[in-house]
Amino acid sequence: MPESRPLDALFRPTALIAVILGGEALALILALGPGQPSGGRLVQFGLASLGVQWIALGTLCAIYLARKPLSKLSATMTAWICLGLLLSMTALVSGAASRIPGIVGESPGEDAAFVWRMLALALVVGLLGLLSFQNYWRATSLAVLAKQSELDTLRARVQPHFLFNTLNTGAALVRQHPADAEQLLLDLADIFRAALAGPRFSGLDQELLLARRYLDIESLRFGDRLRTEWDLPDVVPDAVAPTLSIQPLVENAIRHGIEPAPQGGVVTIALAVTGRDVRVTVRNSLAPPGAAARNGHGIGQSAVRARLEALPGAPGRLETDIGADRYTATVVLPLADALSRL
Known part of the structure; x- marks a missing residue:
């Protein structure tokens, strides 16, 4: 039986719930940020929530579809590919959103600026997510080692x-x-x-x-x-x-x-x-x-x-x-x- 792979933890129910709730928290921060009209914050929150969830869940779907080839790569290479998938999904969703009238201002160059802002934000969130997941996986690995030591103790007791x-x-x-x-x-x-x-x-x-x-x-x-x-x-x-x-x-x-x-x-x-x-x-x-x-x-x-x-x-x-x-x-x-x- 192979060892549990790091990507498997992303598709457990608790991890999926954490991704969805984290996306909602990020959407709330974007809606409450400076430069947003006070009367339209609820609308902004709804739009930001829709975009963030598309990006988050779309990235998870892409990782899930690619999980078998990714499992053959090193942990570092897998992490960078997952970050690249997140940035690609961000560019795709934010680029599509910038084409919808009323989402981005009508001034020249605002479409590109919006996409770049979203990419920068996704990069920061992705790096923080990788660091958090690295700490989680290290703790999980230590727990597995502890359980293996319990098995060794059990074997000695038998x-x-x-x-x-x-x-x-x-x-x-x-x-x-x-x-x-x-x-x-x-x-x-x-x-x-x-x-x-x-x-x-x-x-x-x-x-x-x-x-x-x-x-x-x-x-x-x-x-x-x-x-x-x-x-x-x-x-x-x-x-x-x-x-x-x-x-x-x-x-x-x-x-x-x-x-x-x-x-x-x-x-x-x-x-x-x-x-x-x-x-x-x-x-x-x-x-x-x-x-x-x-x-x-x-x-x-x-x-x-x-x-x-x-x-x-x-x-x-x-x-x-x-x-x-x-x-x-x-x-x-x-x-x-x-x-x-x-």
Whole structure:
């Protein structure tokens, strides 16, 4: 899965709303500027608003149409091309506006002066916009690095206690059930391959397979105390998930719901498609009152939530709910075909 590209951020709903509101603010400044007749400021605001929105939205449309070739260029070259598109759209719109009677004065040369003023204003606004976007993208990149460090922390957390428990289980199975011991080691290898050397993102089917491998291992350790239920379709929907986004939730379910309960419990993993999203639910029964509680530091869920929110294209999310006798964690991911329309 490729990294999120800087241009993708321009076409998110919040960015589009910011562009429209910023254009209205600029139109208001132009209407309230010196040299405008006090009685016609409302008309001037309407005309300025129309022109600014044509320029802003027209530039965004041009960038959107050219987003694929632009994504292959360096960030600096892309920024200059976007600024050039803004100036070109400004010249086109202001040139057309200068031909409309009553928009510009009738004195000779005023048409050209009007276009040049608009170009100068667009240049200033464009440079300020590039600086703001550069700061935004730098902050976003730092946030992604922070989330990657959380993944590294999560990977480090997966290793110690789980590895020791699994090896102890494998050692106990070697003589009496060698086939089970062999399968346990194969499942363990798959989990640690993903934890130590996996990419940042993987397919949802791979994440579910990793969770199944983990449950297979824990089933050997807990025996009849761990009961699992799967409610999955025959074909898993095409969706991208952060690496290690389902397995930590399954681990939490066992650690806090099954392990403290003397009689064990049930872990349910279900998948459902709702609109353009796919929802993966991990549900576990709660330990009875008085059972020894397992204290956690919350790295698992917080890391999963942070990396879901950093998904490229469209963010995912983690929803949690605790009931009278069960705890539910739901990973919500955008479907791949929904991402392709963005």
